[in-house]
Amino acid sequence: xxxxxxxxxxDGEMIGVVGPNGSGKTTLxxxxxxACVINGGKITLDGTAMEQLSRRAIARRIxxxxxxxxxxxxxxxxxxxxxxxxxxxxxxxxxxxxxDLAVREALDRVGLRTMAxxxxxxxxxxxxxxxxxxxxxxxxxxxxxxxxPTNHLDLGYQHDIxxxxxxxxxxxLVVLHDLNLAARxxxxxxxxxxxxxxxxxxxxxxxxxxxxxxxxxxxxxxxATPAGRHHLVFAxxxxxxxx
Numbered sequence: 001x002x003x004x005x006x007x008x009x010x011d012g013e014m015i016g017v018v019g020p021n022g023s024g025k026t027t028l029x030x031x032x033x034x035a036c037v038i039n040g041g042k043i044t045l046d047g048t049a050m051e052q053l054s055r056r057a058i059a060r061r062i063x064x065x066x067x068x069x070x071x072x073x074x075x076x077x078x079x080x081x082x083x084x085x086x087x088x089x090x091x092x093x094x095x096x097x098x099x100d101l102a103v104r105e106a107l108d109r110v111g112l113r114t115m116a117x118x119x120x121x122x123x124x125x126x127x128x129x130x131x132x133x134x135x136x137x138x139x140x141x142x143x144x145x146x147x148x149p150t151n152h153l154d155l156g157y158q159h160d161i162x163x164x165x166x167x168x169x170x171x172x173l174v175v176l177h178d179l180n181l182a183a184r185x186x187x188x189x190x191x192x193x194x195x196x197x198x199x200x201x202x203x204x205x206x207x208x209x210x211x212x213x214x215x216x217x218x219x220x221x222x223x224a225t226p227a228g229r230h231h232l233v234f235a236x237x238x239x240x241x242x243x
Contacts, residue, residue: 016186059087063136078116084138126157
């Protein structure tokens with residue numbers, strides 16, 4: 001359950017949502033694209049209340065990359081990406097030239113054009129994530145929501161996918177488990193705990209050692225990097241003070 005969460009995602013901004021397990025990160029994301037019914041408050045898209053928009057209208061503006069996306073049989077990369085065109089098609093209509101072009105452009109943008117006819121099951125974890133982002137791009141939406149897109153990826157793929165998402169320049173909200181990844185790639189951070197927004201703002205103002213130590217229960221040190229960013233160092237469990 002979420003309470004007193006007031007946020008705005010601006011054009012071209014990448015916002016990271018962090019917090020302990022059960023803090024409400026995925027619930028917040030699902031609420032923003034209408035998968036969860038809210039009992040109070042209001043969600044607007046460029047000033048229009050979400051309940052006034054059809055599902056198709058929302059899908060044309062908001063693209064979602066959920067966590068743990070199930071792969072459908074032996075679906076090819078191209079077929080999966082083409083699903084992003086559904087909000088733009090009439091019922092029972094076949095793909096037209098504009099749809100084919102959108103698929104090709106999306107695959108080009110994520111570097112998977114040569115894999116269009118390959119089975120999704122044959123892709124690496126990083127390639128699967130890129131294909132899912134390509135499907136989102138195919139929607140031609142200007143808002144992007146992602147739920148832990150780096151989950152289960154190797155270190156290199158984690159940085160590749162977040163750097164790529166940042167370069168898209170869309171209004172982006174991404175749920176992340178790793179605080180250092182959020183600090184590295186996001187313009188602003190939203191820190192949730194027990195369904196409430198504890199803090200929102202820049203990495204420097206939100207991810208303070210005192211706040212992280214209190215919420216996560218681990219002693220934390222923050223160091224500045226040569227690039228002017230911040231990196232968090234967590235104490236070994238054996239050095240923690242007993243509670």
